[in-house]
Every structure is written in C-alpha cells, then in structure tokens.
Amino acid sequence: VARRTADDLAEGRAALDDPHLTTLGLLVEAQAGLAAALLPTLEDGHGLSGQRFEVLLRLVRSPDQRLRMTDLAAQTTLSASGLTRVVDRLVAQGLVRREPCPTDRRGWFAVLTAEGEARILAAVPEHVAEIRAALARALSPEQVEELTALVRRLRDSVSPDAARVTPPHG
Amino acid sequence: VARRTADDLAEGRAALDDPHLTTLGLLVEAQAGLAAALLPTLEDGHGLSGQRFEVLLRLVRSPDQRLRMTDLAAQTTLSASGLTRVVDRLVAQGLVRREPCPTDRRGWFAVLTAEGEARILAAVPEHVAEIRAALARALSPEQVEELTALVRRLRDSVSPDAARVTPPHG
DNA sequence: AAAGATTGAATAATCAATCTTT
C-alpha cells in the first residue's frame, strides 16, 4: 500500500510537467486577461455586464431579434436558471421583453426591445475596437486568423450546442 | 440628432460582423466547453473546485510549496479578497496552512500541507488525461503546439503578471 | 414521463471599507 501511494505521488509529479496542462493554463490566463481589459468599458461605459452583453448580442443577431430561453441558455455560458435571472434584470432595464411561444405553450421567447437594440449597437463598436487592439498588440493579422481557425475547431469539438436553435413548429 | 443616431446604429450593425468579435466569442465558448468537460471530474472525483485546484497547482509548483497571498492572487483569476476566501476553505479542509512572512510583517504565505500535496498530485493525472483527450479530439499534435504558441503570446501580452512572485528580502 | 421555465436555498465572487505594517 505504501508502494502504491509512492507511485501515485510520482505519477502526479510527472503529470505536473505535462504540456497539455500548460496549454489549458495559458487559455485560462489569456481569457482572464482579455476579460479584465474589456469588461470595465462595457460595465462603466454602457451599463452591461459580460453576461448581459452576451445575451443582447445573441438576440440582436437572431431572426426577429428573439430566441427561446432554452436556446439562449445553450448559446451562452449560463445555466437555465442563471439565464432566467439575467433576463429578469434585462426586462427590468427595459432592454428585453418576454413573449410566449405560440406553438408550444411551455416555451417563452426573450425578445430585444428597441431600447435593447440601441444599447447593444452603441456598445459594440468600442468593444470591437478594444478586442482588435488587444489582439493586435500580441499577434500579427495572420496569426489572429490562425488562432481563430484553431479555436473554432476546438469550440466545435467541445461545445457543439453553441449554435443551437429550436426550429419553429418544432 | 436623428442623423447622428441613425449613423450610430449603422456603425453598430457593421461592427456586429467584425471577425474580431467572432474570435473572442470562440475563445469564450471553447473555454466554457472545456470547463464543462473538465470540472465535474475535479469536483466529484477529487473534491476540488476549479479555483481550489488552481491555487493548489500554483502552490505545488512553487519553491517550498508556498506563495505570498498577493502573488497567488496575481497568478490566479481571483481578486485579493476572493483569494482570501478560497484559502480560508483550503485551510478548513487541511490542504493549506498560513505562515507569516518573516521579512515583512504585513505579509502571509499560503503553504501547501502534506495532505494538500497528496490531494493535488492525486487529481492531476486524470485531469491531464482529460485535457489531452479533449484537445486530441479537435486538433492534431502539431495544431495543439501552434495553438499553445499563439495563446502564449496573447497571454504574455494581456496578463503579464501571471508569473509574478515577490522576491524574498524584497 | 420528459421538456421548458421559474423559484428558494445555498454558495461564491466582488467592491469598498478597515486594520496593520512599511
């Protein structure tokens, strides 16, 4: 048994140097750094948290600027209940309204209001400029494209539901 | 004024299609997907949240398996107060202890206990195997290396403090 | 029985304020 434990520790120590652990760590740190650089502008300049921005962005890009709650949850980093609360706050701010789904009475749409559309369209240009600047500081345009292609493959593999939408008359 | 507003909306709509926005979105989604794939094993199998894992991993790799609270906060995705709470929980679990800094009486070290070392070394091999599997499902080994190099440049640019350590006798 | 959505209870994260030491 002591033998087994000693082996386990040695195995753990060897794994500490595995380059895959570094890859994941770099991804986490890069994204944390980007968030620290980008979120204050959204928050202070446009009154939007990262989550509220994410939800409004999904809606403004969707047909009729609306999406089922379940689809919105699948497309964002939020759980179903977490999404309910975020939409509650957006409704309270007048940026989103809820509408019942005509073909499935269990379902609800979150729908962008005119005010919500104005808010997200006002926020995006500065946000995009900051993303562009942050990427340009680190990488050439070609490298940004490479990175995008690689991350897209990874995203498609680990979260294939990111583009999920319930079909009408589903 | 109506003119100006119409221009603003048009500018916002144009920015919606900017590829840099897509790049960031893919990064966020990829990492959310990886977290969803990796965290349950840490949590259910080893009793470690992502944050507690991150802290223990930093400590086990540091000289004397110890780090100043401020450095630990800079190296993780946590604020100073957030780190205090995480270390509180790790101390309560017996995985970390606090020691005062002998050369600066304001400072404290978080120090890995023997139990903490055993816990993190037990968790790492399975975690690494899962990272490797997730990456291999999406990318070739060469692509993983490319991705790592690009993300490293990005990390170095956006969060240069990720390797911060207060020098002894500072 | 299962899916869509919400709610209550519990957990965790942050900001601002505070205390001590430099």
Add this chain to the structure above:
DNA sequence: AAAGATTGATTATTCAATCTTT
C-alpha cells in the same frame, strides 16, 4: 501615504425542487 491582507455587505450563480405543458 501606500501596500498586504482581511471583513461586511451586496450581487450573482448554481443545484434541486416545482409547476405547467407536451
């Protein structure tokens, strides 16, 4: 006055349970 660290108060997120509809 500024840095290191912690605490109180607030806000946000999740899990499990619930309700309605399919």
